[in-house]
Amino acid sequence: MLTLQRKQHLLEILERDGQIVAKLLSEQLGLSEDTIRRDLRQLAKEGLLQRVHGGALPASPAMATFVERQQISSDAKPAIGRAAAAMIQPGQVVFIDGGTTAVQLARYLPPALRATVVTHSPSIALELLEHPHIDVIMVGGRLFKHSIVSVGAAAIEAIGRIHADLYFMGVCSLHPEAGISTGDYEEACVKRALCNAASKTVVLASPEKLDTASPFQIAPLTQVSEIVANAGVAESLIAPYRKMGIAVTLA
Numbered sequence: 001m002l003t004l005q006r007k008q009h010l011l012e013i014l015e016r017d018g019q020i021v022a023k024l025l026s027e028q029l030g031l032s033e034d035t036i037r038r039d040l041r042q043l044a045k046e047g048l049l050q051r052v053h054g055g056a057l058p059a060s061p062a063m064a065t066f067v068e069r070q071q072i073s074s075d076a077k078p079a080i081g082r083a084a085a086a087m088i089q090p091g092q093v094v095f096i097d098g099g100t101t102a103v104q105l106a107r108y109l110p111p112a113l114r115a116t117v118v119t120h121s122p123s124i125a126l127e128l129l130e131h132p133h134i135d136v137i138m139v140g141g142r143l144f145k146h147s148i149v150s151v152g153a154a155a156i157e158a159i160g161r162i163h164a165d166l167y168f169m170g171v172c173s174l175h176p177e178a179g180i181s182t183g184d185y186e187e188a189c190v191k192r193a194l195c196n197a198a199s200k201t202v203v204l205a206s207p208e209k210l211d212t213a214s215p216f217q218i219a220p221l222t223q224v225s226e227i228v229a230n231a232g233v234a235e236s237l238i239a240p241y242r243k244m245g246i247a248v249t250l251a
Contacts, residue, residue: 007039011048018211020055050213052178057213076206076230081105083251084168084204084228090114092165095194096124098149099170101204103127109134118162120150120190144187151186159193167198172214174205176240179221181214188216200225210237221246
C-alpha cells in the first residue's frame with residue numbers, strides 16, 4: 001500500500017470508528033507500529049486528526065478562526081446559549097468564557113437579571129454593554145486573537161482573586177477519554193484557572209466539539225459539573241458523561 005493510500009485508509013478508519021489504536025491497526029494491516037505512528041504524526045501536522053497516546057482522535061473543527069466558527073453549528077449554538085443563560089440566578093457572580101457559543105449565552109441573559117459577569121472576552125463585554133442590571137468585570141492580559149480572549153500571567157493572577165458561583169466554559173474539544181481540551185497552551189492555562197476559581201463548571205458543547213481532541217488539556221472531567229449540548233446529538237455521544245455522574249442538559 002502506497003503512503004498516500006495508507007493515509008487515506010487511516011482517515012477512513014477514523015471517520016468510521018471515531019478513533020485509531022496504533023497497535024491494533026498495525027496488526028490488522030500487517031505494518032509496523034512505527035509506520036502507523038509516522039503516518040499519524042504527518043496527518044496531525046496537516047490538521048486532519050489529533051494525536052493521542054496510543055493512536056489518534058478526530059481533530060476539532062473549533063480550531064478554525066472566530067469568523068469561521070460562527071458558521072459552524074449556527075442552529076445549535078443559540079439553543080445551548082439560551083439553556084445556559086437560564087441557569088444563572090439573581091445575585092450570582094459568573095465567569096463567562098470567550099467563544100461563539102458563549103456570545104449566544106450573553107445575548108440570552110434576561111433583561112431583568114441582576115448579576116456580576118467576569119470575563120476575559122471583549123466580545124462578551126460588548127454583548128453586555130447595554131444590559132441594565134449586569135455588572136461586568138473585565139480580566140486583562142495579552143489578547144489571544146484566535147479566540148478574542150485575554151491570556152497570560154496577568155489574567156491568571158486576576159482570576160485567582162475572584163470566586164465565582166458558575167463558570168461557563170467554551171472548549172475546542174470534549175472526549176470521554178481525552179477530556180476537555182483546546183488548541184493553545186496559554187488559553188488552556190486561563191481556562192483551568194477559571195475552572196479552579198468557580199464552585200461549578202458548565203461546559204458548552206456544540207455538536208462539532210463532541211468526540212474530538214485538541215493538543216492541550218484544560219482539566220479532568222471530574223471538575224465538570226454539567227454539560228450543555230444540543231438536543232439533536234446522538235445519545236451514544238453523551239452517555240459516557242452521564243455514567244461519570246456529569247449532568248447533561250440537552251437544549
